Amino acid sequence: MRVCGLMSGTSLDGLDIAVADFFEEKGSIRHELKFFTTMPYPDELRERLTSLMDPKAPMQTISSMNMYLGELFASYVKTALADSPVPFASIDLISSHGQTVWHEPVSDGTPFSRPNTMQIGDISALAEHTRKTVIGDFRPRDIAAGGQGAPLVPFADQYLFQIEENGRVLVNIGGISNITVLPPTGSNEDVIALDTGPGNMIIDAFVAIHTNGNELLDQDGRYASLGKVHNDWLNDLLQHDYYRKSAPKSTGRENFGFDYSKSIWNDADRYGLTPVDKIATVTMLTAKTLSTEIQKFSDSHDVTEVFISGGGVHNPVLLNYLRDLLPGLAIRNTEVLGINSDAKEAFVFALIGYLGFHNEPNNAPAATGANRRTVLGKIAW
Structure with a gap:
């Protein structure tokens, strides 16, 4: 068919x-x-x-x-x-x-x-x-x-990509980021899947705010590359209730949409951040929330490989942040699995x-x- x-x-x-x-x-x-x-x-x-x-x-x-x-x-x-x-x-x-x-x-x-x-x-x-x-x-x-009606992609991740030799994590970075943690076939561990939080959603909103709507995404991570991550403000952002929930969990614009993005854009002013520092910090927020969830399961599921798809694969700053946070894992896009990452x-x-x-x-x-x-x-x- x-x-x-x-x-x-x-x-x-x-x-x-x-x-x-x-x-x-x-x-x-x-x-x-x-x-x-x-x-x-x-x-x-x-x-x-x-x-x-x-x-x-x-x-x-x-x-x-x-x-x-x-x-x-x-x-x-x-x-x-x-x-x-x-x-x-x-x-x-x-x-x-x-x-x-x-x-x-x-x-x-x-x-x-x-x-x-x-x-x-x-x-x-x-x-x-x-x-x-x-x-x-x-x-x-x-x-x-x-169920929660989401995420649905993990069904296909297990169906197509689970192998006997080692565990894998399939990551999709769209507006929202989600992961599927696959243990090796034959393992007693369950497949784990969840939305980790914002992917490109807040980054895109910040670029739109910074450029008065003339740009809608951080092409090639250009703005993030010009800024510095502000760790105190990042820690504030990580206090959001969603990050403390356990799997299964799913989210969307109801938690991390434009209204939320606008409020935290304004909140960053108390630290005196420049626009590019704000964009760099929320780019790290995406990487940090992804890496935190991956690390929870990497040992139990014998994970050695991470495969990334979605729009986030085109943001080299985001991918470099993720590699820095997960130094022991091989991070590649899904092209190597025969699936166009987009x-x-x-x-x-x-x-x-x-x-x-x-x-x-x-x-x-x-x-x-x-x-x-x-x-x-x-x-x-």
């Missing part, structure tokens, strides 16, 4: 499109990535999506954007494949993660409150405008089964969709906290 996986993440930079072929061979599923691209979002759309992540956003606006994104995703897929070596007609299934606008995996305890999550980009609109079968809306079923999440949702379409369990309870393995995803024929 040829599956087109779609991922729109917390960075809100665009729609990742990965096309992969899946086939069974000797009782196992093989795969081949055939195509990948990112269709960037225009600034107006990025701003509108950001506004929808406010709890006070009008329901009508969210509902309308849900249908709009379904149509937009359809047009992006057709446009991306029009000049590619992969014919649009050859796609058998589209698997779409959607765009998360709200993620609240823990109830507040009031009578009508339940753990909940919302991803928009309606799969019925996507199916109608592509005339393809679409699977999507994966997270709610995991939440219904007692394409990984879209590819993973192609795999998750393929399995869900075939009624195969596609969640990892050790990662999400779900009570059982189950089949995630709804289908629009």
Whole structure:
């Protein structure tokens, strides 16, 4: 089956499109990535999506954007494949993660409150405008089964990358950073997975503030490279309640979005920090929160290798901070595993969709906290 996986993440930079072929061979599923691209979002759309992540956003606006994104995703897929070596007609299934606008995996305890999550980009609109079968809306079923609905990528990490010789950590640095800790096959240790905290989210916000919106990310770590990490302020930032929680845990803009970023940007003024010092320090915050969680499990899971994917692989300052904090581990990107580091999440949702379409369990309870393995995803024929 040829599956087109779609991922729109917390960075809100665009729609990742990965096309992969899946086939069974000797009782196992093989795969081949055939195509990948990112269709960037225009600034107006990025701003509108950001506004929808406010709890006070009008329901009508969210509902309308849900249908709009379904149509937009359809047009992006057709446009991306029009000049590619992969014919649009050859796609058998589209698997779409959607765009998360709200993620609240823990109830507040009031009578009508339940753990909940919302991803928009309606799969019925996507199916109608592509005339393809679409699977999507994966997270709610995991939440219904007692999980947090996230992270979902660790299922594929274990499925694809666990080996007998040693433990591995798979890291994705998008808007939020997450890790999957894989013990060697045959180990008595469980697979561990969690969101460690902010990835590029606060860094991007700081660059936007510093440049009055003219730049939206720290290209090649340029600003961080000009600054110095302020350890006292870093220690203040590390007091956030999220970092003290145990796995499984997941987070997003509700904890580390623009409002939080703006507040800590202003807070740093009491230390007299320059803008580039602020950016260097929150870049170290991402590295520090990642390394702290990795170190918790490195001995018990016999970890010797760390593989990184996501937008963070393009920030050499962030990667150097991480190498300095984890001197005993080999840190590389997922290219050495045969997976394009930018394409990984879209590819993973192609795999998750393929399995869900075939009624195969596609969640990892050790990662999400779900009570059982189950089949995630709804289908629009």
